Amino acid sequence: MPVIVLADSFVVGKSDGTEADALIDMAEKELLRAQDSLDFGDRVSGGALLIRAEDLLAEAEALIGRTERIEQIGAEIDREMEDVLLVQPLYGLVDPLLTFPADAEPHRVLVSDQDLFVLDTARQQVEHFQIDPSGAVVSDPLGEVVLREGDVVEGQRIGRLADIAWQPLVPGVEDKSNLLVLDHNKTVFRFNDRVDGATVLAFGDQESWQAPAQIDTYLGRIYLADEGAGQIYRYNPGQYQATPEHWFQFQAPVNLAGLLTMAIDGDIWLLINSGVILRYSAGEQVPFSLDSSVGYAEKPVDMVVGAADTGLIYLADAAEERIMVFDKSGAYQYQLTAAEGNPLRELRSLFVDDLSGVLYILTDSALYTHPLPR
Numbered sequence: 118m119p120v121i122v123l124a125d126s127f128v129v130g131k132s133d134g135t136e137a138d139a140l141i142d143m144a145e146k147e148l149l150r151a152q153d154s155l156d157f158g159d160r161v162s163g164g165a166l167l168i169r170a171e172d173l174l175a176e177a178e179a180l181i182g183r184t185e186r187i188e189q190i191g192a193e194i195d196r197e198m199e200d201v202l203l204v205q206p207l208y209g210l211v212d213p214l215l216t217f218p219a220d221a222e223p224h225r226v227l228v229s230d231q232d233l234f235v236l237d238t239a240r241q242q243v244e245h246f247q248i249d250p251s252g253a254v255v256s257d258p259l260g261e262v263v264l265r266e267g268d269v270v271e272g273q274r275i276g277r278l279a280d281i282a283w284q285p286l287v288p289g290v291e292d293k294s295n296l297l298v299l300d301h302n303k304t305v306f307r308f309n310d311r312v313d314g315a316t317v318l319a320f321g322d323q324e325s326w327q328a329p330a331q332i333d334t335y336l337g338r339i340y341l342a343d344e345g346a347g348q349i350y351r352y353n354p355g356q357y358q359a360t361p362e363h364w365f366q367f368q369a370p371v372n373l374a375g376l377l378t379m380a381i382d383g384d385i386w387l388l389i390n391s392g393v394i395l396r397y398s399a400g401e402q403v404p405f406s407l408d409s410s411v412g413y414a415e416k417p418v419d420m421v422v423g424a425a426d427t428g429l430i431y432l433a434d435a436a437e438e439r440i441m442v443f444d445k446s447g448a449y450q451y452q453l454t455a456a457e458g459n460p461l462r463e464l465r466s467l468f469v470d471d472l473s474g475v476l477y478i479l480t481d482s483a484l485y486t487h488p489l490p491r
Contacts, residue, residue, distance in 0.1 A: 137177040144173035145190055151197060161410040164201040168412065170194050202411055203449075205490050206456035213460075213483035215246065215258060225419075226468045226479040227296075229283050233477075234263075234296055235484070236281050241266035243281060243298055245310065252475060252486060263308050264298050264315055271317045276302030280332045287337035290355040297339070299332040305341075321358045326350075330373075335381040340364070342387070344373040349385065366400040380422035386430075388420040394430070407432075408449040414441055419466045428471070435464040440478070453490070460485060 151166035178187055217223055222239030233246040242265035247256040268275045284295045296308040303326045305318045327345025337354035347370025350361035365371050375390035387395040392414045396405040415436035423429045432441045438461040440453040455461050463481035478485045
């Protein structure tokens, strides 16, 4: 009986090897076809063929493990794919601006001039850091906790933190800028370290909120995305206690489940955890999709949308440790990756300062800054 088992194992092993060799041969042929397409300037077809070659190699590796031939072909595919993806390495990801302790889980970063705020969902607190004029260092790496879960502000106990946003000053309405903090108790807190400290910001029709999870501002207005109600509420400057405008005009609620990020440039952009980006203008959905010729973000975690019509969309993909960049038509532009090592491991959040030309990249352990590619 053992002899029969050994013979069967030998036959299976030989069969796997033959099948793997055939898969590797096919991958090599697809690689050559891809190179021909790229030589003729057909990046879309070339990219699709490279992905097919990658899949074939993965099947072969599952059968016989990683061999020298698989490694060689895989390395060649990676080199060609960098050209297809228009990869721009970030060489400045060496010394982080900030590092975080092991028990932290930084979730969102926000910057205004020299004020930098980080929302930490593990320790349930918002930290404030002061950046020096050069932008290269912070005055106190430990920062200052400005709000945390359990604190009491004007009689309201802060619940689990949901999101943060920056409220610029509005002439004649708001004479100072503020940090806005939304918690899961459906309360918005306002913080200004120069004048008021922390206060509660009251809103009209607040009792009808169900599960607001995102907050943002645009032209003095405050927007709240309510996943439970399937609605986005818009509050006009100086009229926060009035009944809000409902952004979605139609009767049926919009499915906002899995909403990761809301960005506003006049239109409202919503990043869903599936990687889909929805675009709404004047309350109506606008046809929009990202160029899929280079593949999809495997684990989208955040999105930044540039303010200008010619602004770009930055999509953070934690699984691939990259930032994919598209224009507002959805056309792929390029992607940003670390030049070496894995500083972008566990990517969490992005902030783009177009005026100063600085990209802020938040991971679960550090915050990096890097000049925006031009």
